[in-house]
Amino acid sequence: MKLTGAQALIKSLEMEKVDVMFGLPGGCILPAYDPLLDSTIRHILVRHEQGAGHMAEGYAHVTGRPGVAMVTSGPAATNLVTPLCDAYMDSVPMVAITGQVSRPAIGTDAFQECDTVGITRAVTKHNELVMDAQDIPRLVREAFHIATTGRPGPVLLDLPKDVLQEQMDWYWPDALDLPGYRPTIKGHPKMIKEAARLIGEARRPVLYVGGGVLKARAAEALRALVELTGIPVVTTLMARGAFPDSHDLCLGMPGMHGNFTAVTAMQHADLLVALGARFDDRVTGRVSTFAPDAKIIHVDVDPAELGKVRRPDVPIVGDCRSVIEELVEAVTVAGGAAVQADRTEWLATIRSWQAEYPLSYGDPDDGGPLKPQMVIESLRDACPDDTILASGVGQHQMWASQYWRFNHPYTWVNSGGLGTMGFAVPAAIGAKVGRPDRLVWAVDGDGCFQMTAQELVTASAERIPVKIAILNNAYLGMVRQWQEMFYGERYSEVYLSPDLPDYVKWAEAMGCAAFRVDTPSDVVPTIEKANQIDDRPVVIDFRTDSSEKVFPMVPAGASNDDVLTAPGQTPGTALRRQAGRS
Amino acid sequence: MTATHHILSVTVENKPGVLARVAGLFSRRGYNIASLAVAPTDDERFSRITIVLDAESAPIEQITKQLFKLIHVIKISELEPGRAVERELMLATVRAEPASRSQIIELVGVFEGKIIDVGAEALTVMLAGQPAKLDDFEDLLRGYGLVELQRTGRVALARLERNTPRLRAVKGKVG
Numbered sequence: 161m162k163l164t165g166a167q168a169l170i171k172s173l174e175m176e177k178v179d180v181m182f183g184l185p186g187g188c189i190l191p192a193y194d195p196l197l198d199s200t201i202r203h204i205l206v207r208h209e210q211g212a213g214h215m216a217e218g219y220a221h222v223t224g225r226p227g228v229a230m231v232t233s234g235p236a237a238t239n240l241v242t243p244l245c246d247a248y249m250d251s252v253p254m255v256a257i258t259g260q261v262s263r264p265a266i267g268t269d270a271f272q273e274c275d276t277v278g279i280t281r282a283v284t285k286h287n288e289l290v291m292d293a294q295d296i297p298r299l300v301r302e303a304f305h306i307a308t309t310g311r312p313g314p315v316l317l318d319l320p321k322d323v324l325q326e327q328m329d330w331y332w333p334d335a336l337d338l339p340g341y342r343p344t345i346k347g348h349p350k351m352i353k354e355a356a357r358l359i360g361e362a363r364r365p366v367l368y369v370g371g372g373v374l375k376a377r378a379a380e381a382l383r384a385l386v387e388l389t390g391i392p393v394v395t396t397l398m399a400r401g402a403f404p405d406s407h408d409l410c411l412g413m414p415g416m417h418g419n420f421t422a423v424t425a426m427q428h429a430d431l432l433v434a435l436g437a438r439f440d441d442r443v444t445g446r447v448s449t450f451a452p453d454a455k456i457i458h459v460d461v462d463p464a465e466l467g468k469v470r471r472p473d474v475p476i477v478g479d480c481r482s483v484i485e486e487l488v489e490a491v492t493v494a495g496g497a498a499v500q501a502d503r504t505e506w507l508a509t510i511r512s513w514q515a516e517y518p519l520s521y522g523d524p525d526d527g528g529p530l531k532p533q534m535v536i537e538s539l540r541d542a543c544p545d546d547t548i549l550a551s552g553v554g555q556h557q558m559w560a561s562q563y564w565r566f567n568h569p570y571t572w573v574n575s576g577g578l579g580t581m582g583f584a585v586p587a588a589i590g591a592k593v594g595r596p597d598r599l600v601w602a603v604d605g606d607g608c609f610q611m612t613a614q615e616l617v618t619a620s621a622e623r624i625p626v627k628i629a630i631l632n633n634a635y636l637g638m639v640r641q642w643q644e645m646f647y648g649e650r651y652s653e654v655y656l657s658p659d660l661p662d663y664v665k666w667a668e669a670m671g672c673a674a675f676r677v678d679t680p681s682d683v684v685p686t687i688e689k690a691n692q693i694d695d696r697p698v699v700i701d702f703r704t705d706s707s708e709k710v711f712p713m714v715p716a717g718a719s720n721d722d723v724l725t726a727p728g729q730t731p732g733t734a735l736r737r738q739a740g741r742s
Numbered sequence: 743m744t745a746t747h748h749i750l751s752v753t754v755e756n757k758p759g760v761l762a763r764v765a766g767l768f769s770r771r772g773y774n775i776a777s778l779a780v781a782p783t784d785d786e787r788f789s790r791i792t793i794v795l796d797a798e799s800a801p802i803e804q805i806t807k808q809l810f811k812l813i814h815v816i817k818i819s820e821l822e823p824g825r826a827v828e829r830e831l832m833l834a835t836v837r838a839e840p841a842s843r844s845q846i847i848e849l850v851g852v853f854e855g856k857i858i859d860v861g862a863e864a865l866t867v868m869l870a871g872q873p874a875k876l877d878d879f880e881d882l883l884r885g886y887g888l889v890e891l892q893r894t895g896r897v898a899l900a901r902l903e904r905n906t907p908r909l910r911a912v913k914g915k916v917g
Contacts, residue, residue, distance in 0.1 A: 277759065278759075278762065281759075281762065281763060281766050282766055282770050285811075285813075286813045289758070289759075306813060338813065339755070339816050340754075340755060340812070340813050340814055340815050340816045341813045462811070463807050463810070464804065464807035464808050464810075464811060466807075467803065467804070468804060
């Protein structure tokens with residue numbers, strides 16, 4: 161069967177079971193948009209290519225299937241660089257299709273030409289310039305395979321216009337030939353056994369759970385491991401929801417803005433079992449003083465993560481789900497719960513930290529502006545347990561992670577590694593497309609919102625009823641917090657104004673329902689009103705207190721021993737010594 | 743002898759952009775390359791990149807793991823300097839006045855090099871050998887006045903273990 165390259169591309173995407181893609185056409189990708197008219201694939205027309213990328217990410221976060229973005233050459237491809245980098249940092253499976261100038265024009269600085277493959281090489285797991293239409297089915301199949309296996313990530317295919325136009329003989333490859341790509345899935349049995357031994361002996365263990373557990377669909381396996389061993393769990397920013405916050409043994413988020421107990425339990429641990437986590441600087445604080453007495457079991461599908469930051473005592477390369485299941489088996493064989501070391505004292509210490517240093521903030525009814533934390537708590541309590549929450553980057557993101565209760569995997573969509581402001585709106589849209597059955601809220605900052613808000617036009621046009629809660633404190637809040645705390649309250653270029661733009665009018669202009677809330681008593685009724693609206697997006701402009709800061713906090717470069725708790729809480733050294741650190 | 747350098751022999755798919763991927767990875771992660779040589783292997787589907795790294799500054803394990811993540815990288819061998827054969831090629835054009843010309847010719851003879859081009863006032867000489875030998879030769883030539891000099895960077899292969907033909911193993915994996 162003869163097809164054009166463009167037809168082969170769309171057919172290949174259908175073969176990969178793509179049901180939706182996010183994109184925006186232009187000159188070089190034009191040929192691919194014609195067969196799309198006859199395809200079963202739903203195309204969502206974005207207003208900016210960055211939006212297409214983040215939507216693809218949001219879709220991938222909640223479904224586990226690769227998100228697909230398709231855009232044209234040159235400026236469209238460069239607009240995709242941020243989401244590609246974001247997906248690369250957070251290991252999000254994604255396939256990007258970019259148009260390219262025709263082959264004879266490549267290298268001539270033609271109109272809308274850029275070296276897309278060169279530019280995106282450092283921000284993709286793999287990319288290819290397709291120079292022959294005959295290669296399209298094979299390269300599409302390889303792209304999806306690479307994007308979704310091993311450590312997931314973005315893969316980009318760059319397609320010159322004349323490649324899309326030329327004829328090819330259709331085929332679908334039934335086997336892959338990638339001699340340089342063979343991810344290790346099964347953990348090494350000897351290492352698993354050794355890990356099970358260390359787990360059994362540890363008196364102060366902590367399971368340090370990262371995003372890899374979600375990527376490996378390992379939440380159930382993790383739960384079995386926790387139930388078997390009784391070891392407390394911290395879930396990193398990328399792993400919120402991998403283990404339910406409602407569980408007794410969940411200590412919440414560790415790291416720079418983690419809660420005191422999660423941070424301190426890791427510091428005092430004698431064993432850290434890192435599962436799909438990468439010892440990010442936002443988790444470890446100063447590396448030389450991070451968890452100084454802990455032995456490390458490090459499980460990751462990416463061998464390069466083992467020993468990159470901290471040398472593990474037991475390195476295990478493998479898929480988290482497979483390895484955790486093997487660990488459960490090995491612990492059971494070794495005697496199971498009955499032979500675990502006595503951890504009564506450890507758990508009691510943890511309970512005392514939890515009692516003494518809960519997350520806290522000032523009185524929400526003090527007559528001042530809304531407390532942002534209260535807004536998030538109200539939103540949480542007014543929404544079903546399985547609501548999907550997206551966020552941008554900054555204070556609101558940290559509060560969302562701290563104050564939401566994540567009881568289900570794949571309910572938290574956020575930009576962790578790259579920290580991409582403007583992520584929330586498009587990512588929430590992508591999430592809602594992937595899970596139309598779920599309520600999808602985005603908690604966004606006013607600074608973030610202004611970066612990508614135009615995608616609400618997309619959401620209105622495509623009838624994707626996402627809901628956005630802007631915590632409008634009129635500042636680039638996290639920067640303001642650092643300037644207050646570390647730059648002597650010298651505020652430089654952080655003020656944004658609460659009224660400019662008028663968020664309600666702006667949202668309405670984009671086809672959304674919109675509300676403004678500035679008194680505590682209006683918070684819940686307005687959220688309830690928003691939850692009733694299902695035919696268009698909703699935006700709520702919450703006027704929040706700009707002086708609120710995110711606590712606890714480990715200042716950049718400081719040791720996690722020196723976590724600053726909320727005003728009014730002073731961690732006593734006596735208490736910290738109690739844990740029996742030598 | 744303590745190793746002053748690491749040698750990585752990297753078998754890659756012979757595809758456009760592979761060298762850029764490898765070089766890009768080094769620059770992005772802040773690793774320094776001391777020398778680099780690339781050429782196709784006997785199997786045209788694959789090329790071999792021989793990378794020499796300074797032993798002190800290079801986190802060799804991390805570099806190897808990161809390199810291996812590149813889809814087009816098939817195999818990486820670290821060649822320990824003592825257990826590898828290393829060679830490098832140098833071309834040098836050196837000033838050769840009538841008075842010094844015979845000395846240079848003699849020097850080339852001693853080092854077992856070759857004279858590959860002869861001009862009125864200069865000679866172009868070639869020497870292949872151990873990098874250290876090339877260093878010595880270069881120093882000696884410098885005294886006569888170097889006009890131009892080009893070295894290839896070293897290429898290396900693992901020393902053959904008499905009983906186990908290692909090259910077979912490479913082919914077995916990829917073929």
